[in-house]
Amino acid sequence: MTPSATSLTDRASREWFLFRFSWHMQDFPQKQYRQIKRDLRRELTTAGADVGMRRVVADLGRPRTLADGYLAELGRPVPRWTTGIVAAGLAIGFIVYLGLAYALGAIDALEATGGGSITMHPFGAEMVITNTPEEISLVSSANIAGLVFSVGVGLVAFVLGSRAWRVLR
């Protein structure tokens, strides 16, 4: 018998489900995940042809709940690397934000005191701020202390966010 073709709508519905499922399975061991995704695509395609893709997708429930089911069946907690990367990005972004807010505040302060130039060291990084009638500038140069601080904060956020210690279990 010739396999029946899956309609474009059904394929779109299947792939949209798998895409959302993939998002929640990012931290699953990749080799096993690839097999699971292959099996799911196969099941969706064949069962969808039997009873309709809409019903099969509905039977699977929410992609996140399904992913949680697979994670629970692993029998051990896994590190959440994606969450760790997001946490590290947010932490470093927050430091940059604080540094900029600090610099803008200093520019305003310089203006209020008649202008001039000042050198500061927020979070260990050297920052030269100038506010004169001729020039408003902010020059920051990386140094070891600033780099260590930023990387350190990012690393701590990454370890805590990813629950990296789970890799030891």
Next chain:
Amino acid sequence: MPDRDPQLLKGVLPMLVLLLLTEDESYGYELVTRLQADGLTDIAAGTVYPVLARLEREGHVSSRLVASSSGPARKYYRPTADGAAGLATALRGWDHLSDTVRAVLDRAATPKEQ
């Protein structure tokens, strides 16, 4: 149908899956419909697939691909020797647990003599 705590089913689902696959090999969605036909009408495919994946990963079921008229080949599952042994152990555990629970329930249902 009375409400059922999902945790009650979670504990015995691998046993039921192995039991049904012992009766007859099945592909994933068919297995779900068989469980539903046996009375677990509210069970979802999303509950069964992760259990199947674990049983296969642990070597309790094996699979083979069978050509299908409705698209790609279907993946049929059947218990391995390890799965059969695991099922026997699970059934003994279940019998013991259900006997114990039944005894406690019966005692609780019997009015105490004053």
